[in-house]
Amino acid sequence: MTVRIATVQAEATPGDIAANLSSAATWIERAAERGADVVVFPEAFTTGYDESAFAGSLPSADDPAWLAPVQRAVDGTGVVAILNTALDRVDRRTLTDVIVVPREPPVMAYDKQHLYDSERAVFAAGEGGFSFVVNDLRLALSVCYDANFPEHAAAAAAAGADVYVNSGAYFPGGSHRRDVHYAARALDNGMYVVFSGLTGGSHDFIGGSAVFDPLGRRVTGVAAATPGDTPATSTPPEGLAIADLDAAVVAAAREHQRMWADRRDDLGVPRTIGTVASGASVDA
Structure with missing residues (x-):
């Protein structure tokens, strides 16, 4: 089976x-x-990724009426939307992936687990992963900084994920780190990685929306800021990248690249012999 996925920039x-x-x-x-x-949207697309917006009134988890425009679009097209938003959960604020499904109640599915820097002063971290199945492929959710931690994607793969979906917002200067992380998460786990990134805005976000195949190759994407992407030179364009994700490609990659099958859950207790002095002489 295949899933045709669209990632928004x-x-x-x-x-x-x-x-x-x-x-x-x-x-x-x-x-x-x-x-x-x-279709996958960037991080905090509903509110914008902005400190003043995060401090203000946020969409409510208890009353999803605010989602009506997106729900109508989903109902009319049959497309499943993964929409990230800053969310008011009454007792806490979270950065949350909401799954909007045709003619079904929305699911407040996944709260970002790894909070970045100033986010910790506003938001509470999520407590667990989340995945769902479309056309026999299991899609696992993540938000921006989550993908910096190899164990997050590995946990998704261990739970059966074929696709690791990430909504993000990368600041100027982050393009190398962004692309290496998403390619590595794909290759490490033999699964597709789909990234949707904000562009422009109050922080000059650098985009980079792309799809990586299970061997870590970038198979499609939207034009992004160039390496060394200093602010204010030019804003990466808005756009949509489309890819067909195939369960057979995941299976073949995991058969060829044996890291997932061969990894050990228990590596034992690390041993050490303390400091070892080099025999090389050092001139004063």
């Missing part, structure tokens, strides 16, 4: 939830025109 307007949801609906319709089964 777009700018969100900080604090303008209505405008951002209207934009999300338009992207869903564009993805549907290209035959997508699933």
Whole structure:
């Protein structure tokens, strides 16, 4: 079986939830025109990734009426949307992936587990992973900084994931780290990695939306900022990248690249003999 997935690269307007949801609906319709089964949005696309927006009124987990524009687009097209938002959960605030499914209640599915720097002052970290199945492929969710930790993607693969989906927002200067991390998570675990990145906005986000195959190769993407991407030279364009994800490709990669099958869960207790002095002489 295959899943046609669309990853969005777009700018969100900080604090303008209505405008951002209207934009999300338009992207869903564009993805549907290209035959997508699933569309992935960048981190905090609903609110914009912005400190003042995070401190203000946020969409509510208890009353999903705010999702109506996206729900209508999903119902009308049949596309499943993975929409990331800053979310008010009454007792805490989270950065959450919401799964919007045609003609079904939305699922407040996954809260970002690894909070980055200033996020810790505002948000609570999630407590567990989340995955779901589309066309026999299991998609696991992650948000931006989560992908910096190899064990996060490995836990998803151990739970049966074929695809590791990440919604992110990378600052200028982060392009090398971004691309290496997503390629490595794909190769390490023999699974697809789908990244959706913010562009522009108050922090000059650098985009980089792309799909990596289970061997870590970038198979499609939207134009992004160049390496050494200093702010204000040019904003990476908005766009949509489409890829067909194939369960057979995952199986073949895991058969050829044996790291997943051969890895050991228990590496024993590390041994040490303390300091070893070199015999080389050092001139004063």
